[in-house]
Amino acid sequence: MVQLKTFTEEEVAKHNKEGDLWVVIDSKVYDLSRFADLHPGGSGVLYAPSIAGQDATKAFFGLHRHEVLLRPQYTRLQIGTIKDQEEVIKPLASDAVSEVPYAEPSFLSKGYYSPYYIESHRRFQKAVRKFMTEVVYPEAVKCEENGKRISQEVVDKLCEMNIFAMRLGKGKHLKGLTLMGGIVTPEEFDHFHELIINFEIGRMGTRGFVDGLLAGGVIGLPPIINFGNPELQAKIIPEVLSGKKYICLAITEAFAGSDVAGLQTTAVRDGDSWVINGTKKWITNGMFADYFTVGCKTDKGLTVIFVPRDENVETKTIRTAYSSTAGTAYVTFSNVRVPLSYTLGPVNKGLSVILSNFNHERWMMCGTSLSAQRRIVEECLKWSSQRVVFGKPLNAQAVIRAKLANMIARVESAQNWLEMVTHQMNNMSYNEQSDKLAGPIGLLKQFITRTGRETAEDATQIFGGRGVTAAGMGKLVENYHRTSPYDAILGGAEDVLGDLGVRQAMKKMPKNARL
Numbered sequence: 001m002v003q004l005k006t007f008t009e010e011e012v013a014k015h016n017k018e019g020d021l022w023v024v025i026d027s028k029v030y031d032l033s034r035f036a037d038l039h040p041g042g043s044g045v046l047y048a049p050s051i052a053g054q055d056a057t058k059a060f061f062g063l064h065r066h067e068v069l070l071r072p073q074y075t076r077l078q079i080g081t082i083k084d085q086e087e088v089i090k091p092l093a094s095d096a097v098s099e100v101p102y103a104e105p106s107f108l109s110k111g112y113y114s115p116y117y118i119e120s121h122r123r124f125q126k127a128v129r130k131f132m133t134e135v136v137y138p139e140a141v142k143c144e145e146n147g148k149r150i151s152q153e154v155v156d157k158l159c160e161m162n163i164f165a166m167r168l169g170k171g172k173h174l175k176g177l178t179l180m181g182g183i184v185t186p187e188e189f190d191h192f193h194e195l196i197i198n199f200e201i202g203r204m205g206t207r208g209f210v211d212g213l214l215a216g217g218v219i220g221l222p223p224i225i226n227f228g229n230p231e232l233q234a235k236i237i238p239e240v241l242s243g244k245k246y247i248c249l250a251i252t253e254a255f256a257g258s259d260v261a262g263l264q265t266t267a268v269r270d271g272d273s274w275v276i277n278g279t280k281k282w283i284t285n286g287m288f289a290d291y292f293t294v295g296c297k298t299d300k301g302l303t304v305i306f307v308p309r310d311e312n313v314e315t316k317t318i319r320t321a322y323s324s325t326a327g328t329a330y331v332t333f334s335n336v337r338v339p340l341s342y343t344l345g346p347v348n349k350g351l352s353v354i355l356s357n358f359n360h361e362r363w364m365m366c367g368t369s370l371s372a373q374r375r376i377v378e379e380c381l382k383w384s385s386q387r388v389v390f391g392k393p394l395n396a397q398a399v400i401r402a403k404l405a406n407m408i409a410r411v412e413s414a415q416n417w418l419e420m421v422t423h424q425m426n427n428m429s430y431n432e433q434s435d436k437l438a439g440p441i442g443l444l445k446q447f448i449t450r451t452g453r454e455t456a457e458d459a460t461q462i463f464g465g466r467g468v469t470a471a472g473m474g475k476l477v478e479n480y481h482r483t484s485p486y487d488a489i490l491g492g493a494e495d496v497l498g499d500l501g502v503r504q505a506m507k508k509m510p511k512n513a514r515l
């Protein structure tokens, strides 16, 4: 390693003009003489008397994210450090938690206790955070921007840790698998471990990639696990869990969304086969899926059928407000023929197969969505303390503090509700969950997505123009503001879910309840 020189502030101050320009940022001396003309913010700003040859730390952090300084092309600009000064602003270690108040769920905050999380969860969280930071995050940023699907290399690493399998929850599909390099056993793995994965995914702030990260499989594979015939299960489950094949769920159509009973894709029996015709819309991961779990109209109801991609299956990209890394597709089935043995669950009773998936999907979205919302709270707390306006930090303004108070209260209340529901899931049988949790999960998802949009609005106001700029300081806020409506639609529209919650409560009203 090259030993960096040390300089005094007086020495740095002499380099304060075009062709000979140094600045100090957080005790580090940068030679910007040649970079000035390439600086995205222009060269003029760098020659200002308060910047050229001076300590520009405050100005720098009012305009750039710390990550700018960590990019290899910019770290090279550092020529030394200031004598007897030490850097204060350091990047977090890849497994570290943020110390910004409310940036993490309270079980991760120093000195706080939790009734739900035990040592196994904390160990697991540390390992998942490290893996996500080192392996997945760089890929997330790249794919979110270029719109390409997740690379096979990263999928292979995810599958080696069995992260994809864990995202399906606890159960028989985990049997015999080594989870996160053996840090938890399949028997020990519970819905809090799973919640941790969802939180680590959501906090990346790359909403399109969150779905590109095989979300289609999280909802497309369970019908095979729960309703497929043994031969189909033996072939498809290992292929998908090992990342060799991709699967998605194809239910929604241009004709029917939340109104599943209105589907128009048909499956007609012909000897030992189904012949499938129709179209599906908004199919997450459809662009790169090898397999489709398809909701079809049959003679007396709905039937769910497993369909491998062949020349009669066509997928076209749907351009949406989030990144096309999610692989959102319009799918056309033209006389697709599959064996009757590919039927998932009872013929004409597919609605129960579809509904059986919903609670888990919605609960998963509560986790990723709330985590994204919490990340925005962290962004706002940081920004409002480092941004100086009218000579004071932004958080010296009462109106900003009032917005922060509401944001914090929203994530903390949703977190506590979500953890309570997760605790119930850990203790209830599947049937008890269907009976008792469909309503609360619907209401909780409505609460998280609605408050998410309020937080997106508040955050955009706090960040100003940066909140609508896709790169730089406000990039996470911009991404969140643009994409938070997704969570209010996918997995059941917000209003429909709120209504479901209330209808479930009405069903359970005691017959003798009177004021």
Ligand code: HEM
Pocket (backbone or CB within 6 Å): 023, 025, 030, 032, 039, 040, 041, 042, 045, 046, 051, 056, 059, 060, 063, 064, 065, 068, 069, 074, 077, 471, 472, 473
């Ligand atoms: C090592 C030193 C510096 C590097 C590597 C650097 C790099 C960059 C980069 C990459 C951007 C594009 C936006 C982003 O990605 O955040 C930018 C924008 C900018 N920079 Fe710098 N910069 C440096 C120092 C400074 C300093 C000392 C100032 C002080 C005035 C400054 C003022 C600006 C301004 C005004 C913008 C435009 C910000 C905006 O559009 O919101 N930069 N800089």
